[in-house]
Amino acid sequence: MLQQLNKEVLLKRREALEQVIKRRFIYQPAFSLYGGVAGLYDYGPVGCAIKTNIEQYWREHFIIEEDLFEISATILTPEAVLKASGHVDRFTDLLVCDVKLGTGYRADKIVTETLENRIAKEGDKLAADVKARYLAVIKDVDTFKEDKMKEIIAELQIKAPETGNDLTDPTPFNLMLPTIIGPSTKLPAYLRPETAQGMFLNFARLLEQNGGRVPFGAAQIGLGFRNEIAPRGGLLRCREFQMAEIEYFVDPSEKSTFKKFNKYINLEIPLLSRQLQADAKLHQPYKMGDAVKEGIINNETLAYFICRTYLYLVEIGINPINIRFRQHQADEMAHYSSDCWDAEIEMSSGWVECVGLADRSAYDLNAHSTATGQKLQAARKFKVPQPRQVLQIILDKQKIGKELKKDGMSLIKYVEALSDDEKQDLFEYYQNNEEKIFNIDGKDLTLNRQLVKFEKKTMNVMEEKFIPHVIEPAFGIGRILQAIIEHSFNQRDDPQKTFFKFSPRVAPVKCSILSVVQNEEFDVVIQELASSLKKLGISCKTDNAGVALGKKYARTDEIGIPFAITVDKETLTTQSITLREIETTKQVRVPIVDVPRLILELSSGLILWTDVLTKYPLFAAKEEDA
């Protein structure tokens, strides 16, 4: 019964869905009382519970399954860290402002919207070559640098949309939110733009926890911040957003093979490869084994996480037909990245990037090593000695000691501990330089090349050092939640009767306990049932109000409670209740004594509704009154 939920189908339902989101406070703009702040949203009880559930399942699916090290690092991040990572210099969007009012716009957005509007408005009146020019600009505008952007804005006469005023020259605006830590140190800092850096900085500690061995993975669930110039699009583009990220550290010589990938070589996943994009074709399903063999996906480690991501998304209720993995174009990736794929989900606003999977090579560990002078490396250990061309450094320790006194020892220790790659770099550096300055524990120490000799030798070694590569799957929880909500939303024959078909483990509340009519005797049973469910940690909602049962069902359906228990007259005589499933509205009669374990097993996915149907007698409900 899998439905193709394309953009049009989802758009049609959108208005009704928006009403439910607002009426049932699934999420809503934050600070509405104070006029609101763009790009900030509060999750209400329903949205918050779904968020908690998909995070918890992410833990089971990824952290427990792969034995990842989950950590919780801080949001506050000193500037030096983000300088090293490249964010201070490069985490920017081009900003243009209305010259008179100062209103800020994202340059690429305003160019795109202006040109799209002209195309829509002028229609056939627009000359073919002008239209072609517009479309070409729209396609590439997000890659333009300052100069190019300025040129285009002048050439195409782009103005501030509300006023028609001129725009200031495009300037890079850093998207990190700044703050200052402490009254006396006044340490400049930012709110982290991603959770990743915390995992890179803890690499050495985690490597130690793993007994010095790679591969291993770190994981973190937490908030990221992005000072968007002009956020729109609800949960899809927020200034504060929940992420779940994995940094999987691998030996670069081993990342092409991943043992557990064998399970998935026949799994078919829709891919939109670089080639398909170049050929202007649609995504198409590939067997994952073939995708790696044919070189479409760079390595098995990356492919394995694509498979796991796909399975996760399907398991939490994303329609599989509306998932595709899009490969980044060569000019879209960071220079250090060897391959990068986005899990995109089709929603009412089109295909939306919800998970990014990147091979980040050794970029991040290298960056922090360079900035701090601390080594972030692992070692390949051999069972039998291996012959290796080894570059040895021979230091004139006596002279160094004389020159640098106590600091000489630190310098000697530091240089001798360099990795093979770093020794090679140093060797090349001294080909053209007389001296090199090392920053060790905050001191600049100079080492003249006269004090260093290099020797190349073939040696039998028991280990060699290397900087691990990183495969990074990064999940945007808010976007995934929006996708689940859109894909799960349904209307019955009466379109006012809406319901969410959530997977039970994602559902915000697991079951409702209702009475057929308001009645004190029923209330006793309801409270006892609620209490026995709560003891098992199962969330439930009770309703013994004096309204029609149909209305009670409608209320629980509207927030996607998968199972409804109803207490009726028969309950008092036979100690049984009826249990109703949300999508089919079918009901069975179940002894009260069975209920807690039944709901527990249903809501944790241990059994399915179809299992319940075979075990208990169907209950022919009277037509629900409205």
Add this chain to the structure above:
Amino acid sequence: MLQQLNKEVLLKRREALEQVIKRRFIYQPAFSLYGGVAGLYDYGPVGCAIKTNIEQYWREHFIIEEDLFEISATILTPEAVLKASGHVDRFTDLLVCDVKLGTGYRADKIVTETLENRIAKEGDKLAADVKARYLAVIKDVDTFKEDKMKEIIAELQIKAPETGNDLTDPTPFNLMLPTIIGPSTKLPAYLRPETAQGMFLNFARLLEQNGGRVPFGAAQIGLGFRNEIAPRGGLLRCREFQMAEIEYFVDPSEKSTFKKFNKYINLEIPLLSRQLQADAKLHQPYKMGDAVKEGIINNETLAYFICRTYLYLVEIGINPINIRFRQHQADEMAHYSSDCWDAEIEMSSGWVECVGLADRSAYDLNAHSTATGQKLQAARKFKVPQPRQVLQIILDKQKIGKELKKDGMSLIKYVEALSDDEKQDLFEYYQNNEEKIFNIDGKDLTLNRQLVKFEKKTMNVMEEKFIPHVIEPAFGIGRILQAIIEHSFNQRDDPQKTFFKFSPRVAPVKCSILSVVQNEEFDVVIQELASSLKKLGISCKTDNAGVALGKKYARTDEIGIPFAITVDKETLTTQSITLREIETTKQVRVPIVDVPRLILELSSGLILWTDVLTKYPLFAAKEEDA
């Protein structure tokens, strides 16, 4: 076997514990690679898992049990909100700086430390009256305002401790971390100092979800930030810290009774009441019913949450003997608060406030109402009409319309919707004032008293409006985690052999799967067992290394894994393993087929180890080799 873990016992173990915390990366200072930032800590895998588990149990114990509305509001908070809440003006500590170096100190801390040092150093040489003076200052210094603090610093010759330099005059330093949202609006904002405001701002939405009825509670788990002047004390005083807060909204006329409190009237909890403190006595156990009856605790609602808090702390592994609830002194409470208690836990650093339980009256809802002109009220609905003295406002609508045109309608609507209390306030205001300015939708509208008449009447009403009061239990997760770690830490006869006696639901990893000796056949069984546990969402750690079993046990003990499965020769013939419990180190022989469900039930607290002992045969292990 309950041990009195007083400060001395805990201090003795502290050094060994610190080593484990570091070696196993339970938590560690953040940004160590970059020299570190005081007051920021990263949780490693063990700490992070414990944190997740105590949060999850908090959800079950409070949110599910009380049907609270959990929300997730933003950390970024515009200045206007925190101006209204009082934080911009009053969330400060007094800062003094070294006049030459600029180093900042918290005035109260530096005074205390200086005087304590003098007392310790000079001992008996110190004149009795001087010593008495010092002790009096130490007792009250945290309540001193700027002038008084300045006076004391001058009088007692307090200097910068490292340099002996003079100190600047004390000035209030705001403890919120500032930021700026957006490039063009440049909205001044702060990182929230508590999660509470997000719940107050969403009060109206949540009231609607509850069908307009109070009482109901909101809950939020998330980060708070505090720009401490000079943070020390590890997890006990951080600049970024996880909180779990409840705002329980009640009808002030009903808060003295709370139906579910009846369950706990005989529960004994150690209280340190205002009176006991005044009498310089120790805390003592009270039956909670008596504590309310005797007026020690202000009302049943507050008392109920004290009970639930106590039970929560005990359930997650805090030693009950080391918990007390300390009542705030009258001058320690906010002016609007009618009663306030802290759950304090005894740790190696003494008694530490870990949970605050405050009756905040209507302060917060009032503050945001006043600031925004939006009503944050609930209504008492009556089944039969009730006679009430009602103050009616009669407006001269014609003249208002003439004077204010369109705005007149907004003003009329606004004034007519005032609550009974607000009408009373307005009546009193006009006794002494000619006109009042209302800020409605951002416009200042003036209403002259000539246009308003008041009439008092007895009327039969079906409802009356009121501003709910708030009972606020606020939990510091980091502090509680520190307490659990300290209370659970143990050393065996060999003090190098340490273990944590965590309650299974708090334990970071639920079980380990070990082999007696390294062996490929054993590894197959280990992997199968791990896979079947993971399917149930149970975290486990496998170890098939070639080291002695005793060493493997030591590794899993050190991070508090409660259950260890061992695969041995007999496993291959009888399809059974041994299961060992961490505290007793007793082992039983269990069929493999029983294992997954057994571990699931043990780790969720459905069954206890003693149940396992009665069901399965004891396994006489050979002495563990070290």
